[in-house]
Amino acid sequence: MRKTKQEKLIEYEIVKRASEGDVDAINLVFAHYESYIRKLSLRPYTDEFGMTQFFVHYELKNRLETKLLEKILDFEAV
Secondary structure (H helix, E strand, C coil): CCCCHHHHCCCHHHHHHHHCCCHHHHHHHHHHHHHHHHHHCEEEEECCCCCEEEEECHHHHHHHHHHHHHHHHHCCCC
């Protein structure tokens, strides 16, 4: 079963708490975006037999997570 757009959203209260520095709320936001960040961090690798495989580029993954944390803390709740 597919998730609807409404189910994919993070609750406003969690985002607000995360922007105020609540570690538990920040972890919830990170958990929400974990698979998306992992997918963005995949890079192809072609081995000596010509087979293409994918691996997680951890430096890129760390940079994306750092940027997400910056944006969480910069968020101003209205």
